[in-house]
Amino acid sequence: MPYIAPSGATLTLAANATSGTIAGTVGGGVQIGMALAPGIRGGIGRYGTRTITTWTGTEFTVNEPFTDASGNPVALSAVPFTIDDMAASISPSAQNSLSLSILLNEQRKVFGSSITLDGKSKILPRDRGEGAATFFRDVWQLSGRNWFALEQKTVAGAGERLLLQAFPDGVIPVEAIDIAGDGTIDFLEGEGSLASSATTNIGGQRTRRLAISGTATIASFGSGRNKGRILRFLGAATIRHNATSLVIPGAADIVMAAGDILHVASDASGNWRVLGGTKGNGQPMFGGAATESADGLMTAAALKRLNGLANGPNLVPNGGFEQGLSGWPTFAGFSDGATQQVLTSIDSLSGGSRLRLSFGAKTTGTLNAIGERIPVVPGAKYAIGSWLKSNVAAAASNVVSVRAQWFKSDGTPSATAFANSNFSTATTWTRAEVVVVAPADAGYCEFRLVINVTVAQPLGITWIDFDECSMTPVASIAAASLPSFTVATLPTANLQAGDTAWASNCRAFNGAGTQEGAGAGTGAVVTWNGSVWKIAGTNVTAIA
Incomplete structure (x- = not known):
């Protein structure tokens, strides 16, 4: 497609005139019907375009006089110009198309010849020769400092990659987002830090992973809609359940420990929910197959379930009275x-x-x-x-x-x-x-x-x-696997009602219901009632 931007050549044309003169050398290739655009060398000026009706190289005529943006006739004296083979009807859309064509033509000079210029598609594929490690790299700078870059390259053994890079130190890039040619994505995910408080505003932080320090009672995770966070606790902070704004499985407060992990998310209204968690000792935090509490103590319910797996059948005939009073003489x-x-x-x-x-x-x-x-x-x-x-x-x-x-x-x-x-x-x-x-x-x-x-x-x-x-x-499989303490060393912190343990010197009851003597305890299963340890199945406080 002929496109002419004669270096040093100018045109002169009187106001309301259609005939003008050319100073300087234009060269060949100009034909009747091409578009003449005065104003700037590499694109369209403010006077629009006109169709060339005659051309001699030193003189020319166009289909109508040039005007400014308001439609007023203008006189042009020794102004630069360009010529293109696009017929110019002078309409705004035609002028815009010609402007884009000229812009793309200039980009073609920089990026290569793989550009399609027509009145419809405006596609700029960036191509490179075989073996080139980097296709393109656009770098964003401010005051001479590098901040971000977008780079597409071939990675040996991994194929094509599109990388969004950041410059933490202004010089060396790190790959924040890595998009593979098959559509898969990898990204750099740092961990921020935040001190626990009544309102621990995790939604206001820019990082998805957060280390939470301190031992405060957390009643709110702050604002933030449709966000997800992974929280790693550094201390014994307490998370307070709220049926609307901070929902915890089991509807109960939880006391964290160093190394505990919580996965939380907020909904469209900004209400947070604990989705799951793992204790620092590797145990699940909620439900599932967990049979131990924060201190490794088996809950009473878990003990009963586990014993139930090993216990024998019910020996009471007609214990549900479905056969009337049969079995109850x-x-x-x-x-x-x-x-x-x-x-x-x-x-x-x-x-x-x-x-x-x-x-x-x-x-x-x-x-x-x-x-x-x-x-x-x-x-x-x-x-x-x-x-x-x-x-x-x-x-x-x-x-x-x-x-x-x-x-x-x-x-x-x-x-x-x-x-x-x-x-x-x-x-x-x-x-x-x-x-x-x-x-x-x-x-x-x-x-x-x-x-x-x-x-x-x-x-x-x-x-x-x-x-x-x-x-x-009772086979007592669970009792044998309970954490063992003496009565004096039974824990009293970070417990939940129903936690169960084995007190090795607790004074148990014999078959007649008589409690063993002081200092002669043979051990018993004990349960935490929220304030003291009781012998399981009784209201008797554990003593040695």
């Missing part, structure tokens, strides 16, 4: 209108049935539901328990007893009459359970539910329901 103490009956309704814990023991007019004594005798192994551990609820909640700890009544193999009473534990009641289903040890002379056990009417009746209780009664052999 004896009810003792039922006088003064007291009754026992199996109720069938959706209020039962499971299945469709439950046992209700009603007091009637009885005000003292006990009510006893006695199951069939069950063979036992001397020295073996058994978990005995039942779900229960009453018409009125009672905080007294001795309203109900779950009892194992021991008998020798010949059917006579054992030297150790029974083992039991006492419980309070609630108006919703709650579990009453205790682990007992069969005496050395035991051959059988009667599973018993015992209501202390003397205690319960003055509290307003008139009936108590029972369901899912059970007696299961």
Whole structure:
């Protein structure tokens, strides 16, 4: 495509004239119909373009006079010009197209000949010869200092790369973003730092990874919508749960430790949610298969689950009362209108049935539901328990007893009459359970539910329901794997209610319900109740 920008040549034309003269050498190639553009050497000036109608090399005519931007006729005296083979209708769009064509033509001189110039597509492919390591590199500078660069190059063994670089020191670039030819991307991700405070504004930080220092209680992660952050804690900061603005799995506050990691994200409203985390010791922070708390203590629920995997089957016949009173041959103490009956309704814990023991007019004594005798192994551990609820909640700890009544193999009473534990009641289903040890002379056990009417009746209780009664052999796999302490060294910090451990010198209870003597403790499973350690399954504080 002929394009002429004669060096040193000028044109002169009077106002309202269409004929003018040329000073200087233009050279060949000018044809009728080409566009004449006075003003500047490398592009379009402010006078637009006109179509050449005659040309001699020293004189010319155009299709109409030149005007300024307001349409006023102008006189041109010794001004530079360019000539292009694009026919000039003088319309703004034509002038713009010609301007772009000239600009691209100038870029072609710099970047090579792989440029398509036409009135429609304006594509500028950047090409290079084979073997060149770098195709192009654009560098952004300010006051002589390098700040950023965009570089495309071939990386040996890795193919084509487009790199966004930064200059932290103004001289040596680091690759902030690396885009491969297959569309995959890698990027540099630094870690910022932030001190913990009531409002720890992680959303206001520019880095995705943050090291959080200090031990403050964090009630807010600050502002920021649709953001994600990975937090590494350097101290024992506390994260406070908020049901709207800072949601934590389990809806409970968490105390961090050095090395703990949290992954958090905010929604479109700027509310944050903890998505997950890992403790510095490698344990999961929430749920899953974790069976330990912050100090490596197994939770009571986890202990029960793990023991349940190893425990034997339920030995109580018809413990859910789905077959009426089958398996429950004896009810003792039922006088003064007291009754026992199996109720069938959706209020039962499971299945469709439950046992209700009603007091009637009885005000003292006990009510006893006695199951069939069950063979036992001397020295073996058994978990005995039942779900229960009453018409009125009672905080007294001795309203109900779950009892194992021991008998020798010949059917006579054992030297150790029974083992039991006492419980309070609630108006919703709650579990009453205790682990007992069969005496050395035991051959059988009667599973018993015992209501202390003397205690319960003055509290307003008139009936108590029972369901899912059970007696299961305990393998105690979990107890053997619990972290072990002495009573004096049991931890008291960074605990949650329900954490469980083994106290090696704790004074345990024997099969008769008698606690071991001072200094003679053989060890027991203990549970943290939020303020002190209790012997598991009891309300008795652990002592040595």
